[in-house]
Amino acid sequence: MSSPATTTPASPILGPSVTPRTIDSFLRAVPSVDEVGVAERAGALATRSVKRESKLAALHLAIRMCDLTTLEGRDTPGKVIQLASKAIRPDPTDPDIPSVAALCVYPNMVPYAVEALAGAGAGTANGTATGSGVAVASVATYFPSGQAPLDIKTGEVAWAVAAGATEIDMVINRGAFLSGDHLRVHDEIVAVKEACGPAHLKVILETGELSTFDNVRRASMLAMAAGADFIKTSTGKVKPAATLPVTLVMLEAIRDFHAASGTAVGMKPAGGISTAKVAIRYLVLLAETLGSDWLTPDRFRFGASSLLNDLLMQIRWLRENRYQSPDYFTRD
Amino acid sequence: MSTPDTTTPDKPATTTPEIVPTGLDYVASIESTDPVNIDPSYDLWIDGAPTEPATNRYFPTINPATEEPLSRVAEAGPKDVDRAVAAARKAYEGAWGRMPANERAKYLYRIARMLQERSREFAVLETLDGGKPIRESRDIDLPLAAAHFFYCAGWADKLDFAFPGLDTSPVGVVGQVIPWNFPMLMIAWKVAPALATGNTVVLKPAETTPLSALAFARLTAEAGLPPGTLNIVTGDGTTGAEVVDHPGVDKVAFTGSTAVGKQIQRNLAGTGKRLTLELGGKAPHIIFDDAPLDQAIEGIINGIFFNQGHVCCAGSRLLVQESVFDNLMDRLRLRLTHLRVGDPLDKNTDVGAINSRAQLDRITDLVDIGVAEGADMYQPPCALPERGFWFAPTLFTGVSQSHRIAQEEIFGPVLSIMTFRTPAEAVEKANNTPYGLSAGVWTSKGSRILWMADRLAAGVVWANTYNKFDPASPFGGFQESGFGREGGRHGLLPYLGGH
Numbered sequence: 124m125s126s127p128a129t130t131t132p133a134s135p136i137l138g139p140s141v142t143p144r145t146i147d148s149f150l151r152a153v154p155s156v157d158e159v160g161v162a163e164r165a166g167a168l169a170t171r172s173v174k175r176e177s178k179l180a181a182l183h184l185a186i187r188m189c190d191l192t193t194l195e196g197r198d199t200p201g202k203v204i205q206l207a208s209k210a211i212r213p214d215p216t217d218p219d220i221p222s223v224a225a226l227c228v229y230p231n232m233v234p235y236a237v238e239a240l241a242g243a244g245a246g247t248a249n250g251t252a253t254g255s256g257v258a259v260a261s262v263a264t265y266f267p268s269g270q271a272p273l274d275i276k277t278g279e280v281a282w283a284v285a286a287g288a289t290e291i292d293m294v295i296n297r298g299a300f301l302s303g304d305h306l307r308v309h310d311e312i313v314a315v316k317e318a319c320g321p322a323h324l325k326v327i328l329e330t331g332e333l334s335t336f337d338n339v340r341r342a343s344m345l346a347m348a349a350g351a352d353f354i355k356t357s358t359g360k361v362k363p364a365a366t367l368p369v370t371l372v373m374l375e376a377i378r379d380f381h382a383a384s385g386t387a388v389g390m391k392p393a394g395g396i397s398t399a400k401v402a403i404r405y406l407v408l409l410a411e412t413l414g415s416d417w418l419t420p421d422r423f424r425f426g427a428s429s430l431l432n433d434l435l436m437q438i439r440w441l442r443e444n445r446y447q448s449p450d451y452f453t454r455d
Numbered sequence: 456m457s458t459p460d461t462t463t464p465d466k467p468a469t470t471t472p473e474i475v476p477t478g479l480d481y482v483a484s485i486e487s488t489d490p491v492n493i494d495p496s497y498d499l500w501i502d503g504a505p506t507e508p509a510t511n512r513y514f515p516t517i518n519p520a521t522e523e524p525l526s527r528v529a530e531a532g533p534k535d536v537d538r539a540v541a542a543a544r545k546a547y548e549g550a551w552g553r554m555p556a557n558e559r560a561k562y563l564y565r566i567a568r569m570l571q572e573r574s575r576e577f578a579v580l581e582t583l584d585g586g587k588p589i590r591e592s593r594d595i596d597l598p599l600a601a602a603h604f605f606y607c608a609g610w611a612d613k614l615d616f617a618f619p620g621l622d623t624s625p626v627g628v629v630g631q632v633i634p635w636n637f638p639m640l641m642i643a644w645k646v647a648p649a650l651a652t653g654n655t656v657v658l659k660p661a662e663t664t665p666l667s668a669l670a671f672a673r674l675t676a677e678a679g680l681p682p683g684t685l686n687i688v689t690g691d692g693t694t695g696a697e698v699v700d701h702p703g704v705d706k707v708a709f710t711g712s713t714a715v716g717k718q719i720q721r722n723l724a725g726t727g728k729r730l731t732l733e734l735g736g737k738a739p740h741i742i743f744d745d746a747p748l749d750q751a752i753e754g755i756i757n758g759i760f761f762n763q764g765h766v767c768c769a770g771s772r773l774l775v776q777e778s779v780f781d782n783l784m785d786r787l788r789l790r791l792t793h794l795r796v797g798d799p800l801d802k803n804t805d806v807g808a809i810n811s812r813a814q815l816d817r818i819t820d821l822v823d824i825g826v827a828e829g830a831d832m833y834q835p836p837c838a839l840p841e842r843g844f845w846f847a848p849t850l851f852t853g854v855s856q857s858h859r860i861a862q863e864e865i866f867g868p869v870l871s872i873m874t875f876r877t878p879a880e881a882v883e884k885a886n887n888t889p890y891g892l893s894a895g896v897w898t899s900k901g902s903r904i905l906w907m908a909d910r911l912a913a914g915v916v917w918a919n920t921y922n923k924f925d926p927a928s929p930f931g932g933f934q935e936s937g938f939g940r941e942g943g944r945h946g947l948l949p950y951l952g953g954h
Binding site: 156174382415 | 481751754803919
């Protein structure tokens with residue numbers, strides 16, 4: 124049985140000596156969160172009216188922000204190859220429709236995703252290794268529970284990166300967080316970040332298990348201090364997954380972290396976002412909390428599987444002023 | 456901050472719209488004015504029908520966002536007020552006064568349902584005539600107005616249970632004068648309890664916002680309310696004084712400025728008339744260092760910029776614990792840049808038009824005084840429309856208790872910010888005002904909320920929220936903010952015990 128690293132390396136945020144005490148005082152400075160107030164603010168922003176040109180722009184942006192995801196025990200190379208095709212050209216009849224940001228799969232499926240997304244081009248747009256410009260993201264660290272020894276988790280991460288994943292979605296150790304062992308949570312993220320090498324790290328908080336907004340805000344700060352490139356709400360395997368209020372709390376943490384450190388961390392709500400209408404509400408929340416600097420796939424992603432087709436359907440509606448049958452959109 | 460383009464209608468485009476590559480700059484999303492029919496001219500509403508004024512005078516009412524006239528409205532003189540009071544007396548002694556309480560309730564329920572059914576029409580009318588954002592009239596004013604009628608309807612036949620041992624008979628003819636900041640909601644606050652308890656009403660709406668009252672009068676006629684039960688006399692302060700001073704009026708309810716409230720109280724001394732006053736305020740909004748800061752920011756924004764700050768309970772004096780002042784101000788200034796000021800009919804507008812030229816002048820004067828007194832002013836970058844009455848959201852820091860902007864009610868989107876060091880100092884500064892309508896406290900400590908609420912001289916104390924209203928919750932002031940309560944069982948009491 125392995126234990127977390129006994130000495131924590133110096134942190135640019137937490138200082139040269141990271142101890143339970145420094146982490147504790149760092150987290151104590153995080154403002155508390157009033158649950159009623161968060162729900163109210165998120166509810167008020169959900170009434171924003173995004174129409175016409177603004178809606179079309181938002182829908183296009185949402186497609187470019189999609190991490191098209193399949194995370195099932197029954198996933199096969201065939202399924203992943205089909206999804207890769209969808210990721211590159213979501214709507215084959217409309218060349219204006221952009222590719223999604225990434226294809227998100229289990230480590231076993233990474234080699235197939237990399238091959239399918241290799242494409243003809245030699246470019247590495249968005250810093251991705253694939254020619255198509257669509258990145259390969261892999262969940263790792265014994266997703267979704269994370270209940271494995273650290274060296275096995277980092278081993279899984281290193282394997283996925285070696286297989287060609289350029290983005291890693293890890294889960295935090297919720298048990299350690301809830302028991303108050305924040306140092307352990309921190310050190311595991313640091314270790315995983317190291318194992319990632321050049322790959323981008325998205326840290327999943329699994330907010331449905333953290334339960335309170337105070338926990339979510341502290342876990343967000345902890346993950347960012349430990350080196351997360353993105354923070355992400357959920358695995359999609361626990362209810363509730365992403366909600367507007369929990370996303371607002373995390374966006375506010377990102378804003379505070381950026382103000383304190385100058386580091387811009389990205390946000391990824393995942394799980395349960397299946398309609399264009401809801402996706403646009405997330406973009407409104409993003410724009411009115413972090414501003415237009417964050418309205419880019421480099422800083423915001425949707426973790427979703429069924430959202431993409433609704434985005435396509437709504438774009439078609441805006442263009443043609445009538446709804447198309449769902450049969451006109453591919454189900455992959 | 457954006458100034459919406461108001462030229463494009465709110466419909467899906469039939470041709471392919473051009474893609475806007477950056478940001479989420481909402482294109483104009485204008486609420487349709489189709490459900491609203493505004494007559495070119497309105498008479499008084501007396502004895503269940505439009506009635507030409509004996510004065511034969513009419514005054515214009517305008518849209519403060521465009522300065523364009525909406526309609527002309529009759530100006531009631533003494534003879535007209537006489538007729539209105541006589542009609543109310545007749546109804547009190549007749550159909551309405553004799554009606555069993557459970558029958559009265561049916562009318563109120565019907566009015567409540569009709570307000571809900573026609574809420575979009577009334578919301579647009581409120582926004583056109585008063586300048587408030589459609590988001591607020593749609594989501595707050597109208598739902599709350601209907602809720603007040605539902606709430607009071609429920610009490611109508613249960614008054615003996617609500618007030619055991621008290622005389623629950625009505626007072627008689629009630630004269631009511633309401634302000635321009637929440638025209639429809641103030642009608643509900645005044646008319647619903649008066650009618651539920653069996654009184655009849657002569658109501659004087661504000662000079663700048665008479666249209667919703669006149670539309671409401673027509674709604675009550677459709678609901679079959681017996682003629683004379685509700686009478687509307689429009690006009691300026693002179694008409695209001697005639698209603699208040701009329702010898703046929705048994706009880707006066709006034710919402711408005713403290714200066715006018717004092718005048719009314721002087722005039723009514725010795726007449727035997729009952730009086731309730733809901734007057735001004737300069738509410739302290741107190742932020743402790745352990746507050747949930749981002750939600751407190753929302754509370755502060757809602758407290759002072761809700762309805763352009765035209766709110767008697769607006770949290771216009773922000774008291775911030777020194778240790779968290781810089782942190783909070785950074786958040787507040789950033790949050791202000793996301794406020795959307797502009798066309799009140801745009802569904803994405805957060806701050807609409809100032810209600811009138813006179814009010815804009817008063818705000819401008821007091822802000823100039825604030826600058827002259829040495830306070831530091833901050834306004835976010837903000838393009839205001841050229842026509843209409845507008846004032847940018849404004850913060851003042853470096854404010855002292857002795858500054859006029861810390862003492863006087865500005866009734867606009869202007870926040871005066873001060874600091875304190877200890878809870879006792881917060882209470883001392885908060886209570887250091889002639890007013891006492893409302894207060895807000897933000898802290899994560901439940902015990903401190905209770906400690907503060909015990910000591911704050913305010914009719915309403917909101918904890919970790921602000922500007923929350925509910926028909927079941929009484930609202931009213933201490934000191935120069937008035938007396939009597941509206942809402943809750945307490946709100947029925949002033950209309951009871953006539954005999």
